Amino acid sequence: MCLRALGNERRLKIVTALHRSPMAVVDIADLLRCSEAAASKHLHRLLACGMVDREQRGYHAVYSLIRSERFIRMVLPLLRS
Helix, strand or coil, X not given: CXXXXXXXXXXXXXXXXXXXXXXXXXXXXXXXXXXXXXXXXXXXXXXXXXXXEEEEECCEEEEEECCCHHHHHHHHHHHHC
Protein backbone atom coordinates (compact mmCIF):
# COMPACT_ATOMS: atom_id res chain seq x y z
CA MET A 1 0.00 0.00 0.00
CA CYS A 2 2.78 2.45 0.83
CA LEU A 3 4.61 1.89 -2.43
CA ARG A 4 1.31 2.61 -4.15
CA ALA A 5 1.47 6.08 -2.58
CA LEU A 6 4.62 6.71 -4.64
CA GLY A 7 2.74 5.78 -7.80
CA ASN A 8 1.33 9.29 -7.84
CA GLU A 9 3.59 11.72 -9.70
CA ARG A 10 2.98 14.56 -7.24
CA ARG A 11 3.78 12.43 -4.19
CA LEU A 12 6.95 11.17 -5.84
CA LYS A 13 7.91 14.79 -6.52
CA ILE A 14 7.29 15.60 -2.82
CA VAL A 15 9.50 12.72 -1.65
CA THR A 16 12.23 13.79 -4.08
CA ALA A 17 12.10 17.38 -2.76
CA LEU A 18 12.04 16.27 0.89
CA HIS A 19 15.07 14.08 0.18
CA ARG A 20 16.98 17.36 -0.29
CA SER A 21 15.58 19.26 2.72
CA PRO A 22 12.51 19.68 4.96
CA MET A 23 9.76 21.90 3.54
CA ALA A 24 6.65 23.72 4.69
CA VAL A 25 3.28 22.92 3.13
CA VAL A 26 3.17 26.31 1.41
CA ASP A 27 6.53 25.60 -0.29
CA ILE A 28 5.40 22.15 -1.38
CA ALA A 29 2.20 23.65 -2.82
CA ASP A 30 4.33 26.13 -4.80
CA LEU A 31 6.54 23.30 -6.05
CA LEU A 32 3.53 21.27 -7.19
CA ARG A 33 1.64 24.33 -8.45
CA CYS A 34 -1.42 23.32 -6.48
CA SER A 35 -3.41 24.56 -3.49
CA GLU A 36 -2.15 24.08 0.05
CA ALA A 37 -5.16 21.84 0.68
CA ALA A 38 -4.18 19.54 -2.20
CA ALA A 39 -0.55 19.45 -1.04
CA SER A 40 -1.73 18.65 2.50
CA LYS A 41 -3.76 15.70 1.22
CA HIS A 42 -0.72 14.26 -0.54
CA LEU A 43 1.40 14.81 2.57
CA HIS A 44 -1.21 13.17 4.78
CA ARG A 45 -1.06 10.05 2.60
CA LEU A 46 2.75 9.97 2.90
CA LEU A 47 2.51 10.58 6.65
CA ALA A 48 0.04 7.71 7.07
CA CYS A 49 2.50 5.41 5.28
CA GLY A 50 5.34 6.48 7.57
CA MET A 51 7.35 8.05 4.76
CA VAL A 52 7.43 11.58 6.15
CA ASP A 53 7.50 13.25 9.54
CA ARG A 54 5.59 16.41 10.49
CA GLU A 55 6.75 19.17 12.82
CA GLN A 56 4.66 22.20 13.75
CA ARG A 57 6.66 25.45 13.62
CA GLY A 58 4.37 28.30 14.59
CA TYR A 59 1.65 28.48 11.95
CA HIS A 60 3.51 26.26 9.51
CA ALA A 61 3.69 22.50 9.33
CA VAL A 62 7.13 21.41 8.14
CA TYR A 63 7.58 17.97 6.64
CA SER A 64 10.77 15.94 6.37
CA LEU A 65 11.60 12.58 4.90
CA ILE A 66 11.92 9.67 7.32
CA ARG A 67 15.55 8.55 7.30
CA SER A 68 15.14 4.92 8.33
CA GLU A 69 17.47 2.49 6.58
CA ARG A 70 14.60 0.26 5.44
CA PHE A 71 12.74 3.19 3.89
CA ILE A 72 15.83 4.51 2.14
CA ARG A 73 16.59 1.09 0.62
CA MET A 74 13.01 0.92 -0.62
CA VAL A 75 12.71 4.44 -2.04
CA LEU A 76 16.18 5.60 -3.06
CA PRO A 77 16.25 3.54 -6.28
CA LEU A 78 12.96 5.20 -7.30
CA LEU A 79 14.44 8.67 -6.75
CA ARG A 80 17.46 7.89 -8.92
CA SER A 81 15.41 6.74 -11.91
